[in-house]
Amino acid sequence: MKIATYNVNGISARLPVLLRWLEESAPDVACLQELKAPQERFPLEAIEALGYKAIWHGQKSWNGVAILSKYEIEEVTRGLPGDEEDLQSRYLEAMINGVLICCLYLPNGNPAPGPKFDYKLGWFARLISQAKTLYDKEVPVVITGDYNVMPTELDVYKPERWVDDALFRPETRAAFHELLAQGWTDAIRKLYPDQVIYTFWDYFRNAYGRDAGLRIDHFLLNGRLAPRLINGGVDKHVRGWEKTSDHAPVWIEISKD
Protein backbone atom coordinates (compact mmCIF):
# COMPACT_ATOMS: atom_id res chain seq x y z
CA MET A 1 0.00 0.00 0.00
CA LYS A 2 1.48 3.30 -1.12
CA ILE A 3 0.52 6.37 0.93
CA ALA A 4 1.51 9.90 -0.13
CA THR A 5 1.27 13.42 1.24
CA TYR A 6 1.33 16.53 -0.91
CA ASN A 7 0.83 20.18 -0.02
CA VAL A 8 -0.59 21.34 -3.36
CA ASN A 9 -0.66 25.09 -2.54
CA GLY A 10 -4.01 25.74 -4.22
CA ILE A 11 -5.83 22.82 -5.81
CA SER A 12 -7.42 24.94 -8.55
CA ALA A 13 -4.17 26.47 -9.76
CA ARG A 14 -2.28 23.18 -9.42
CA LEU A 15 -4.83 20.75 -10.79
CA PRO A 16 -2.82 19.83 -13.94
CA VAL A 17 0.26 19.20 -11.80
CA LEU A 18 -1.72 17.17 -9.25
CA LEU A 19 -3.32 14.97 -11.93
CA ARG A 20 -0.02 14.43 -13.72
CA TRP A 21 1.64 13.39 -10.47
CA LEU A 22 -1.25 11.08 -9.47
CA GLU A 23 -1.01 9.29 -12.82
CA GLU A 24 2.76 9.02 -12.63
CA SER A 25 3.15 8.05 -8.98
CA ALA A 26 -0.18 6.18 -8.56
CA PRO A 27 -0.40 6.21 -4.75
CA ASP A 28 -3.21 4.15 -3.21
CA VAL A 29 -3.86 7.00 -0.79
CA ALA A 30 -2.93 10.69 -1.15
CA CYS A 31 -3.32 13.23 1.65
CA LEU A 32 -3.50 16.78 0.31
CA GLN A 33 -3.07 20.10 2.11
CA GLU A 34 -3.59 23.76 1.30
CA LEU A 35 -6.50 23.27 -1.07
CA LYS A 36 -7.24 27.02 -0.83
CA ALA A 37 -10.72 26.31 -2.14
CA PRO A 38 -14.19 26.37 -0.60
CA GLN A 39 -15.99 23.06 -0.11
CA GLU A 40 -17.97 23.35 -3.36
CA ARG A 41 -14.93 24.03 -5.53
CA PHE A 42 -13.21 20.68 -5.08
CA PRO A 43 -12.42 19.13 -8.49
CA LEU A 44 -14.05 15.79 -7.70
CA GLU A 45 -14.80 14.74 -11.29
CA ALA A 46 -11.18 15.07 -12.45
CA ILE A 47 -9.98 13.08 -9.45
CA GLU A 48 -12.64 10.39 -9.82
CA ALA A 49 -11.66 10.06 -13.48
CA LEU A 50 -8.28 8.77 -12.29
CA GLY A 51 -9.94 6.12 -10.16
CA TYR A 52 -9.91 7.86 -6.78
CA LYS A 53 -12.57 8.38 -4.17
CA ALA A 54 -12.18 11.49 -2.04
CA ILE A 55 -13.20 13.25 1.13
CA TRP A 56 -12.22 16.87 1.71
CA HIS A 57 -12.67 19.75 4.11
CA GLY A 58 -12.47 22.98 2.15
CA GLN A 59 -12.22 26.58 3.26
CA LYS A 60 -12.44 29.85 1.40
CA SER A 61 -9.03 31.38 0.59
CA TRP A 62 -6.81 29.31 2.88
CA ASN A 63 -6.11 25.91 4.38
CA GLY A 64 -8.21 22.94 3.28
CA VAL A 65 -7.28 19.23 3.40
CA ALA A 66 -8.33 16.14 1.44
CA ILE A 67 -7.81 12.39 1.42
CA LEU A 68 -7.90 10.59 -1.94
CA SER A 69 -7.98 6.81 -2.10
CA LYS A 70 -8.36 3.93 -4.51
CA TYR A 71 -9.93 2.02 -1.61
CA GLU A 72 -13.17 2.78 0.19
CA ILE A 73 -12.90 5.72 2.60
CA GLU A 74 -14.64 5.67 5.95
CA GLU A 75 -14.41 9.14 7.46
CA VAL A 76 -13.69 9.13 11.19
CA THR A 77 -12.93 12.72 12.25
CA ARG A 78 -13.25 16.13 10.61
CA GLY A 79 -11.42 18.99 12.33
CA LEU A 80 -8.84 18.60 15.11
CA PRO A 81 -10.67 17.95 18.40
CA GLY A 82 -10.16 20.15 21.45
CA ASP A 83 -11.34 23.62 20.43
CA GLU A 84 -14.88 24.24 19.23
CA GLU A 85 -13.95 27.78 18.22
CA ASP A 86 -11.23 26.68 15.79
CA LEU A 87 -12.87 26.78 12.36
CA GLN A 88 -9.77 26.33 10.22
CA SER A 89 -9.84 23.29 7.91
CA ARG A 90 -6.65 21.52 8.81
CA TYR A 91 -7.44 17.96 9.87
CA LEU A 92 -9.12 14.82 8.52
CA GLU A 93 -9.07 11.22 9.74
CA ALA A 94 -10.28 8.23 7.77
CA MET A 95 -10.15 4.44 7.98
CA ILE A 96 -8.84 3.04 4.69
CA ASN A 97 -7.97 -0.58 3.94
CA GLY A 98 -7.49 -1.31 7.64
CA VAL A 99 -5.21 1.69 8.30
CA LEU A 100 -6.26 4.83 10.17
CA ILE A 101 -5.01 7.70 7.99
CA CYS A 102 -4.73 11.16 9.55
CA CYS A 103 -4.13 14.10 7.22
CA LEU A 104 -3.00 17.37 8.77
CA TYR A 105 -1.92 20.86 7.85
CA LEU A 106 -0.24 22.26 10.93
CA PRO A 107 -0.27 26.08 11.19
CA ASN A 108 2.76 27.92 9.81
CA GLY A 109 2.96 30.20 12.86
CA ASN A 110 4.91 33.13 11.45
CA PRO A 111 5.59 35.79 12.51
CA ALA A 112 6.93 34.52 15.82
CA PRO A 113 6.41 35.49 18.53
CA GLY A 114 2.81 36.63 18.10
CA PRO A 115 -0.79 35.41 17.91
CA LYS A 116 -0.13 33.17 14.91
CA PHE A 117 2.70 31.46 16.75
CA ASP A 118 0.46 31.06 19.80
CA TYR A 119 -2.16 29.45 17.55
CA LYS A 120 0.46 27.07 16.16
CA LEU A 121 1.58 25.96 19.63
CA GLY A 122 -2.03 25.59 20.78
CA TRP A 123 -2.84 23.50 17.72
CA PHE A 124 0.27 21.41 18.39
CA ALA A 125 -0.82 20.79 21.99
CA ARG A 126 -4.21 19.55 20.75
CA LEU A 127 -2.47 17.33 18.19
CA ILE A 128 -0.28 15.82 20.92
CA SER A 129 -3.40 15.05 22.91
CA GLN A 130 -5.18 13.51 19.90
CA ALA A 131 -2.06 11.54 18.93
CA LYS A 132 -1.85 10.01 22.40
CA THR A 133 -5.31 8.54 21.87
CA LEU A 134 -4.42 7.38 18.38
CA TYR A 135 -1.13 5.75 19.29
CA ASP A 136 -2.74 3.29 21.66
CA LYS A 137 -5.37 2.13 19.19
CA GLU A 138 -5.50 -1.52 18.18
CA VAL A 139 -5.22 -0.52 14.52
CA PRO A 140 -2.24 0.68 12.44
CA VAL A 141 -2.16 4.50 12.36
CA VAL A 142 -0.29 7.05 10.24
CA ILE A 143 -0.39 10.79 10.88
CA THR A 144 0.88 12.56 7.78
CA GLY A 145 0.90 15.98 6.20
CA ASP A 146 2.57 19.37 6.29
CA TYR A 147 3.77 19.72 9.89
CA ASN A 148 5.52 23.06 9.25
CA VAL A 149 8.37 21.78 11.45
CA MET A 150 11.96 20.93 10.65
CA PRO A 151 12.67 18.36 13.39
CA THR A 152 16.48 18.68 13.43
CA GLU A 153 19.34 20.71 11.94
CA LEU A 154 19.76 18.02 9.28
CA ASP A 155 16.36 19.06 7.92
CA VAL A 156 17.29 22.68 7.07
CA TYR A 157 19.73 23.92 4.46
CA LYS A 158 21.06 26.64 6.77
CA PRO A 159 19.90 26.01 10.35
CA GLU A 160 21.42 29.21 11.75
CA ARG A 161 19.17 31.30 9.51
CA TRP A 162 16.00 29.61 10.78
CA VAL A 163 16.40 29.66 14.55
CA ASP A 164 13.91 32.52 14.99
CA ASP A 165 11.43 31.19 12.44
CA ALA A 166 8.17 29.58 13.62
CA LEU A 167 9.06 26.39 11.70
CA PHE A 168 12.30 25.88 13.62
CA ARG A 169 12.07 27.72 16.95
CA PRO A 170 12.95 25.70 20.06
CA GLU A 171 9.28 25.60 21.17
CA THR A 172 8.25 24.13 17.80
CA ARG A 173 10.95 21.48 17.76
CA ALA A 174 10.21 20.66 21.40
CA ALA A 175 6.53 20.08 20.54
CA PHE A 176 7.46 17.78 17.66
CA HIS A 177 9.80 15.81 19.88
CA GLU A 178 7.15 15.56 22.59
CA LEU A 179 4.92 14.01 19.94
CA LEU A 180 7.63 11.57 18.82
CA ALA A 181 8.26 10.61 22.46
CA GLN A 182 4.83 8.93 22.52
CA GLY A 183 6.52 6.27 20.37
CA TRP A 184 5.83 7.43 16.81
CA THR A 185 8.29 6.57 14.04
CA ASP A 186 9.32 9.37 11.65
CA ALA A 187 9.16 7.09 8.59
CA ILE A 188 11.39 9.03 6.19
CA ARG A 189 14.07 9.58 8.82
CA LYS A 190 13.88 5.92 9.78
CA LEU A 191 14.54 4.91 6.16
CA TYR A 192 17.32 7.47 5.63
CA PRO A 193 18.93 8.15 9.03
CA ASP A 194 21.77 10.37 7.82
CA GLN A 195 20.68 11.78 4.46
CA VAL A 196 19.75 15.36 3.74
CA ILE A 197 16.15 15.14 2.53
CA TYR A 198 13.93 18.10 1.70
CA THR A 199 10.24 18.28 0.87
CA PHE A 200 9.84 22.05 0.40
CA TRP A 201 11.75 24.74 -1.48
CA ASP A 202 10.33 28.25 -1.38
CA TYR A 203 9.67 30.29 -4.49
CA PHE A 204 12.21 32.97 -3.57
CA ARG A 205 15.80 33.24 -4.75
CA ASN A 206 15.80 30.10 -6.85
CA ALA A 207 15.61 27.93 -3.74
CA TYR A 208 14.89 24.75 -5.71
CA GLY A 209 17.75 25.36 -8.15
CA ARG A 210 20.13 25.87 -5.21
CA ASP A 211 18.58 22.96 -3.26
CA ALA A 212 17.97 25.35 -0.37
CA GLY A 213 15.14 23.30 1.08
CA LEU A 214 13.39 22.18 4.24
CA ARG A 215 12.00 18.83 5.41
CA ILE A 216 8.58 19.70 6.82
CA ASP A 217 6.22 17.05 5.39
CA HIS A 218 6.27 13.93 7.55
CA PHE A 219 4.82 10.49 8.18
CA LEU A 220 4.47 9.37 11.79
CA LEU A 221 3.67 5.68 12.27
CA ASN A 222 2.37 4.05 15.42
CA GLY A 223 3.76 0.81 16.83
CA ARG A 224 1.32 -1.32 14.84
CA LEU A 225 2.31 0.23 11.52
CA ALA A 226 6.05 0.94 11.87
CA PRO A 227 7.16 -2.72 11.39
CA ARG A 228 5.34 -2.75 8.04
CA LEU A 229 7.36 0.15 6.55
CA ILE A 230 9.20 -1.04 3.43
CA ASN A 231 10.06 2.01 1.36
CA GLY A 232 9.61 5.75 1.00
CA GLY A 233 10.87 8.84 -0.74
CA VAL A 234 10.30 12.31 -2.14
CA ASP A 235 9.09 12.91 -5.70
CA LYS A 236 11.51 15.80 -5.91
CA HIS A 237 11.31 16.29 -9.67
CA VAL A 238 7.65 17.35 -9.34
CA ARG A 239 8.90 20.54 -7.66
CA GLY A 240 10.64 21.35 -10.95
CA TRP A 241 7.46 21.24 -13.07
CA GLU A 242 5.74 24.33 -14.49
CA LYS A 243 3.13 25.96 -12.24
CA THR A 244 4.11 23.61 -9.41
CA SER A 245 3.58 23.80 -5.65
CA ASP A 246 6.42 24.90 -3.36
CA HIS A 247 6.24 21.42 -1.79
CA ALA A 248 7.11 18.09 -3.41
CA PRO A 249 5.01 14.95 -2.83
CA VAL A 250 6.35 12.48 -0.26
CA TRP A 251 5.35 8.81 -0.05
CA ILE A 252 5.82 5.58 1.86
CA GLU A 253 5.03 1.96 1.11
CA ILE A 254 3.77 -0.42 3.75
CA SER A 255 3.43 -4.18 3.53
CA LYS A 256 0.02 -5.85 3.55
CA ASP A 257 0.31 -6.85 7.20
Next chain:
DNA sequence: ATGTCTGGTCCCACCAGA
Protein backbone atom coordinates in the same frame (compact mmCIF):
# COMPACT_ATOMS: atom_id res chain seq x y z
C1' DA B 1 14.65 43.46 4.17
C1' DT B 2 14.31 40.84 0.33
C1' DG B 3 12.36 37.45 -2.78
C1' DT B 4 7.56 34.55 -5.58
C1' DC B 5 3.24 32.80 -5.81
C1' DT B 6 -2.19 32.31 -5.10
C1' DG B 7 -6.71 33.84 -4.01
C1' DG B 8 -9.83 37.61 -2.96
C1' DT B 9 -11.59 42.14 -3.16
C1' DC B 10 -12.34 45.90 -5.60
C1' DC B 11 -12.12 47.62 -9.57
C1' DC B 12 -8.25 47.15 -13.98
C1' DA B 13 -4.16 47.15 -8.73
C1' DC B 14 -3.81 46.18 -4.53
C1' DC B 15 -3.43 43.05 -0.07
C1' DA B 16 -2.77 38.83 3.13
C1' DG B 17 -0.70 34.54 3.79
C1' DA B 18 2.85 31.41 3.10
